[in-house]
Amino acid sequence: MAQLSYAGTMNDMSQLPVRVPVSDQGAIKAAVKRDGVVIVTDLPGDEHAPGYWEGIAGELPALCFGNSNLIPGEPPVACLHQEFARFEQLQMLQAAYGDEGAVLSKATEGELARKAEQKGLPHFTEIPWQHGLHQNPHTDGYVYGDHVPDHIFLLVEQQADTGGESFFVDGERVLERLRTGPDADSLLPLLETLVYDQTESAETGGYFQGRSSKGPLFGRRPDGRLQWKRMLGKDQLQTKEDMQAVPVPRSCWAVTPETRAMAAKIGARLAPEDVLRRVDLAIQAESENAGRVRLNKGEAVCVDNYRVLHAREAFNTGERRLWRVWTWTTSSDGRPDGDGQPVSTPLDIHLDLTAPDASP
Ligand SMILES: [Fe+2]
Incomplete structure (x- = not known):
């Protein structure tokens, strides 16, 4: 009740x-x-x-x-x-380090600087944070x-x-x-x-x-x-x-x-x-x-x-x-199938993964 x-x-x-x-x-x-x-x-x-x-x-x-x-x-x-x-920074890290970049985006500034130095790359913490x-x-x-x-x-x-x-x-x-x-x-x-x-x-x-x-x-x-x-x-x-x-x-x-x-x-x-x-x-x-x-x-x-x-x-x-x-x-007007296509699911829409926080 x-x-x-x-x-x-x-x-x-x-x-x-x-x-x-x-x-x-x-x-x-x-x-x-x-x-x-x-x-x-x-x-x-x-x-x-x-x-x-x-x-x-x-x-x-x-x-x-x-x-x-x-x-x-x-x-x-x-x-x-x-x-x-730190979206822009993350993008730069991923471009340079691939998947490892996502992990590095959570690293401290010191860790990040050391990593960049090892690889001969710019110090990513100098990139303005988004x-x-x-x-x-x-x-x-x-x-x-x-x-x-x-x-x-x-x-x-x-x-x-x-x-x-x-x-x-x-x-x-x-x-x-x-x-x-x-x-x-x-x-x-x-x-x-x-x-x-x-x-x-x-x-x-x-x-x-x-x-x-x-x-x-x-x-x-x-x-x-x-x-x-x-x-x-x-x-x-x-x-x-x-x-x-x-x-x-x-x-x-x-x-x-x-x-x-x-x-x-x-x-x-x-x-x-x-x-x-x-x-x-x-x-x-x-x-x-x-x-x-x-x-x-x-x-x-x-x-x-x-x-x-x-x-x-x-x-x-x-x-x-x-x-x-x-x-x-x-109580809705139905799942989307209005164009005569097979019933769609949200994953049919290919979201732009470079902007994970931008899709409505
Ligand atoms: Fe939303």
């Missing part, structure tokens, strides 16, 4: 997700439904056992939602996010077009020494902000009618040529669940400028001739580009408001990827290891 103590609402001021033990499936589902995000704790098993982290990551969807609520498909784990604070930058709020899996995973899990195997706090931007709050803006009457109808191209593509700054997706920016599913997505280009997924970025990070929604024709037909009082700008500004404002939470080792965050954007702060030292799990529940 669900324990009432875990059924408290997300703190309205800080918007921090509640923590719920994995054994309480009812409370997990309730929190996801209410808040769009929950932190799952107290995972079973021995973390020192071989293959523990990938194994438990793969079990998370069934543990949290129950097998009968999932659309079957392999593999359960999309990838390991290994994020390095710190883990601030990551902007986004939806995961938009490469799948209309078939993004409807829930995602991020399990922390290793948290950064400092920084790396997670934060979440609830689409409901973004909408609420837009509802109370000065030109809400002109804006609101356009959010759910104007059709934009929402396909990930190199043209709009994306990593991949994703499956095609077109539609209004916000929609509501029959059960009332909000559905939207925010795609960010390569240069906007992470920013050095943090919240002060000007202009604000821009979503990859694209205005097409169809968008313009529709805007003219319905007598839109805002240009399609102005609609996009207002939504990005609202996301940015909500990003500043959102509470920050540092996930602990062994905790997993579960996000309603239809409704809530996720992001994290910069981290300054060390590295982070997160297991990313993409899940299609029976």
